[in-house]
Amino acid sequence: MKNINYIKVLFAGVLLLASCKKDYLETLPTDSVSTPTVFETTKNAKLAVNGLAKMMTQQYLGSQGFNGEGTIKMYYGNYPGNNFFVNLSGWADIINANYNQNLTSIYLYYPWYYYYKIIGNANQIVVSIDGAEGPAVEKEFIKAQALTFRAYSYMMLAQIYGNRWKDSNNGQTGGLVLRTxxxxxxxxxxxxxxTYDLIYKDLNDAIALYESSKLDRESDKNFQVNEDVAYAIYARAALNKQDYVNAEKYAVLARKNYKLMSNADYKNGFSTPNGEWIWSSYGASDETLYFYSFQSYIAYNSTASAVRTTPKCISRELFDKIPTTDVRRDLFLDPKGEAYTTATGVAGTAMKARAFKLFPDLQATAVPFAYMNFKFKANDIPGIGHVNHFRASEMYLIEAEAKFFQNKAASEVQGVLNALNATSGRDVNYVCTKTGTDLLNEIKLYRAVELWGEGFDWFDMKRWGDTIVRKDFASGGNFLTSLVTTIKPEDKNKWTWSIPLRESDYNKGLE
Structure with missing residues (x-):
């Protein structure tokens, strides 16, 4: 196969034209200049790094549904998980994980294509920046940022196309094509x-460069990566690898500059960076994918039909586990005994009226569902908003899980959960006294509650080796009949997506 632009490192033409009136995501127009010009100065190279951030909110493969990182969160994290319901019977193959071994499926191919495109551009920065004209500290910082993007991309690929660590024979099973x-x-x-060795090396090198450069991102540019982002990636990667010592270490480091958000911020729509957000993708009215952005698929007030007619809902079983004193329960439409269609969850007259009263910015044509989410709110129409990738809350949860699996005192784990849930004000009545398996289940519960809709559901279930069990209304759940299923850890190729045919056809090294 000669058409290899899906993996080939074609730096010129991959990064985007400057299109933002502000300088948030100003990128060098590399489709009209040569690679040497891009790296002629550190000023130009900074724009190339901005291009990496821009690639995370770009449409791909001629399909309006593939929108960069938002698609990874929705199609690969939320849809196939255990706690995320959407009334889309036609998406049963994606939601029920039936494409994992379909080598020609665009859904099997998309993450590979998307992340290797970022990796290819990051590689060009890494190998070229030393020759740029500019202060040495700027070159160090730029290289650190490129390494951070590369480590993140390989980590995400490893979660999708690699076995869960416990099934990998201590890392001996297949990983990735490691282009550097x-x-x-x-x-x-x-x-x-x-693969994880490279991720660790990239992060270690990036952290060393961040520290030697003594530079940081600008305070209002949460879309840029910095040392804290490298720490957060390290924490998540180490958790995936069951390297609990490093998971705990880097989770603590990653959150040291970020305070847990207030309840007011928690109810503010998850579309604007606040003091808890470690890293996000930029999204404003002058930088939008319109009806195909992440918020257009999930924000309750979006004008997109993907939300108005099929709002995204929490699973009934998870919702019922959220205490009535917890602010996070208010982010979903509690049926409160009112009627709704038990085949789909469409709200009856009374519940619909209450939904519009509680959230008057719902679109007039919106169809409320029992358990629909009000966590995500677009800042502008049709679905404008920043997309979070790492928050301090996740770091607390990583710390708690890492402590648990290191067999540290239950009181230490309980203290972390109490800080996340009670001290933060999310649930002032929360007190964790659980131990043993019950304590692990408590960590899992609050990961599901705290991170709902942010793209963690399937990834967490895979990492733990837990069984997905979805039920219909008659059985105590709220899933459509076509989405009711049980998926065991050993099913669906052990939840491991196969390497796309487009890669193996091109890359003879895989033979």
């Missing part, structure tokens, strides 16, 4: 262990 330069030739598959 601008070559596009044949290359064999590395092991999962080698």
């Amino acid at each position: 330069d601008v070559s596009t030739g044949d290359m064999p598959l590395s092991t999962l262990g080698q």
